[in-house]
Amino acid sequence: MFARKTESDILALSPYLEIRRSARARRLALRVDAPGRKVRLVIPARMPLYKAYDFAEKHREWIEDKIQDVPPPVPFAAGTVLPILGRPLKIDVQKAAMISKITLTDTALLVPPGRASIETRIRRFLGEEARRTLTALAQEKAAAIGKPLKSVQIRDTKSRWGSCSADGRVCFSWRLIFAPWESLDYVVAHEVAHLVHMNHGPKFWALCAELSTDYAKGKQWIKAHGADLLRYGEKSPAPAGSVY
Secondary structure (H helix, E strand, C coil): CCCCCCHHHHHCCCCCEEEEEECCCCCCEEEEECCCCEEEEEEECCCCHHHHHHHHHHCHHHHHHHHHHCCCCECCCCCCEEEECCEEEEEEECCCCCCCCCEECCCEEEECCCCCCHHHHHHHHHHHHHHHHHHHHHHHHHHHCCCCCCEEEEECCCCCCEEECCCCEEEEEHHHHHCCHHHHHHHHHHHHHCCCCCCCCHHHHHHHHHHCCCHHHHHHHHHHHHHHHHHECCCCCCCCCEEC
8 A cells, every 4th residue: 555645745855846747747757947946846647646756755866966066046136247248247236326227337237226126127138238239140140141030039038049930030038148159149140040941951050150150169058058047137946836
């Protein structure tokens, strides 16, 4: 006879666990959510919880190891150094109204006093900086190959840095502003190349390399370190729980 288990029993195994029931899942799985510093236990909808408990207990050490490997979040706070468009810039919160709006210098991100939180204001400012930079770069590369862009959208995507539709709409994550320039440039080149080749064949990669400033370096960095971009502007998460 198997001992009855509850969700609370499972969550008690680790403070980093989160439970998600899935009608589509066919087996138990553990998925690391690096920005949230938690591990999601995916449980098929009809699976009894004692099986999920045994699975999580067996992987308890694995869960702890994975969380320890996750770099800590980097909040938007005074003194924090952010990599912005390839430059390390320190957040300098002004005590007096010496400037009227957030300003980028060669060494700092100057933030004037304001009613809204600095986190909200910095996120809004960097989102607009990302929009201007990514839009201009995408338009420049599209013009170079004689392909019009229907629109350029900037979003806070977590799983894809960019996308391109068949009708010429491209979309980028604003978090690319924290990537080295070669990687930001590579992602834009990648999506613009899709205006010609809606696949990942040899001709696509050749065009992507042609449109990139440093194709090899940019592609390698985003593949190896792209997850780090999700850390910026994040706070330490609250304890995990059950999500449906």
